[in-house]
Amino acid sequence: MSRARQTVTLTADLVVLTIREGTLRALVVERGNEPFAGKLALPGGFLRGEESLDETAARELAEETGLSAEKLHLRQVGVYSAPDRDPRRPRVVTCAYLAIAPNLPLPTAGSDARSAHWLPVDLLQRSGLAFDHDDILRDALELARAELQFRTIATAFCGEEFTIGELREVYEVIWGVRLDKPNFHRKVTEAAGFVVRTGGKRPTANGRPAALYRAGAADTLTPPMMRPRPVEA
Amino acid sequence: MSRARQTVTLTADLVVLTIREGTLRALVVERGNEPFAGKLALPGGFLRGEESLDETAARELAEETGLSAEKLHLRQVGVYSAPDRDPRRPRVVTCAYLAIAPNLPLPTAGSDARSAHWLPVDLLQRSGLAFDHDDILRDALELARAELQFRTIATAFCGEEFTIGELREVYEVIWGVRLDKPNFHRKVTEAAGFVVRTGGKRPTANGRPAALYRAGAADTLTPPMMRPRPVEA
DNA sequence: GCAATAGTGTCTCTAAGACAGTATCAC
C-alpha cells in the first residue's frame, strides 16, 4: 500500500467558446515550453493554496479574457487523469471547465495574453491539440450542445443586447444545422424568461430592422429547444 | 509562486444507487476512524499508482459490491475540491462517481465489506453524511434523475429480466411521482432499443402475469421519457 | 363469478415543423 496515497498535481483547463465571423471558436494558447512546445493547447493553470478548482478556473478565466466568471457559465466538464497524460511529471490531473463568452472586442485582453487566439473549433479538431486536449475539447463541445437544449446559455454567446436572428445563429453554428426562422422566433419569445424585449431596434444591412432583446431571468428552458436529429443513412 | 504547484491527494467516491423495498437506496459505510468516526460516508478510495480515477472508481466499486463496472453505468458526477473539505490533511480532492446497481442478493458481498449498508437516500439526506458527502449525494441524485429522461439507464436498476411494472417503479421511486401505467407501457415498448421481450412471463401475486423483458441495445432514449413537472404553488 | 394486475384502444391537447403571408426597412 505504499503507493495508495499518491500525491498529484492538479490543474484546471478551460474551454472558452465564442462565436465570431459565423464560426464557433475556442480560446487556445501557443505553448512556449516543452512538452508540446509550439503546439496549441487549452488555457489553464495550477491549483493554488487556499482555493478550490472552481476558483482556479475562475481566476484563469479572468486572467485570459479579462472577464469575470459570473456571466460566463463556468461549468465542470470532467476530470482527466490518465497516468501518462502529461509526460513532464507523474500524475498531473486536470479538471476541464466550459465557459461561454460573447464576441469580445479584443482577441485577448488579459494580462497573461502571451499568445492566445480565438480559433475555429473545427480547425482545432483537425490540427490537434497538445496533451489530451482533443478529448477535453470534444467533451466540452458535447456538453455545450446538450446545454443549449435545456438551458438559456445561448444568450451568453451574445452581447448585452441581441436580435433573435443572432440568437438563432448561435444554435445554428453550434449544432451545425439550419433552423426554421419563424418557428425559432416564436419559440424563444414565448419561452418564459428566456429573452426580454428592450424596445430598441437594430438596423439591418438590407431589410426590416430587428427588435432587440436581452437575456431573461430564467435559467432552464422550458419547453426545451428541440435539436433536429441528424439525418440517417 | 511557491504554492503554485501544490500537490494534493486524490480520491474517488461512489454514489451507488439501487432500489429495494420500494425505496431508493445508496451504499454507505460507517466510518471507523476519525474524522467523522461513527458517521456514515460514501464508499471511496485513494488513487493508486498507475491507474486513472475512472479505474480507481471501478476498482472500489468491485471491492464494495463485487460487481464489475461494466454494467453499472459508472459516470463522473463532479469534482469536490474545497480547501477545507477534509480536516485530516490539507487538500484531499475527490471525484464523485454515480453507479447504478440492481437489487443485489447480499447487502455487500465484497471483500472490503466492513460495515456497508444500503440505506434510503431520504434518510441519508435527513441524517447527514460525513465530509461534503451531502453535496455529492445531492448532485448524484440530480444527475441520476436527469439521465433517466434521456438514457436507458433505468434498466440497470432491474435484474437481467424484468417486467414493465418493475421498470415503471424505477421511474416512480427516483422521480417521486406516479406515472400512468398504460402510457408508460406503450412508451417503453415502442421506444426503439429500450426493452426487448424475452418471451417469458412472471406470475404476479394476484393478477395477470406480466411479460418479461431485458435491456435493449440502445443507449439513448428517443423520444425522451417526460418527467412530470412538479406541481406549482 | 370477483378481485387484481397486465395490457390495448382511443380521444384530447400541446407543441413542433412546414410554409404562406405580412411588415418594415434600403434603394
Add this chain to the structure above:
DNA sequence: GTGATACTGTCTTAGAGACACTATTGC
C-alpha cells in the same frame, strides 16, 4: 416599385396525457 430581412398566421402531425376498456391470472 424591387429586394431583403423581420415577424405573424395557420395548417399538419407527432406525441404526451387521460382514461375507458379488454386480457389473464388466483381465488
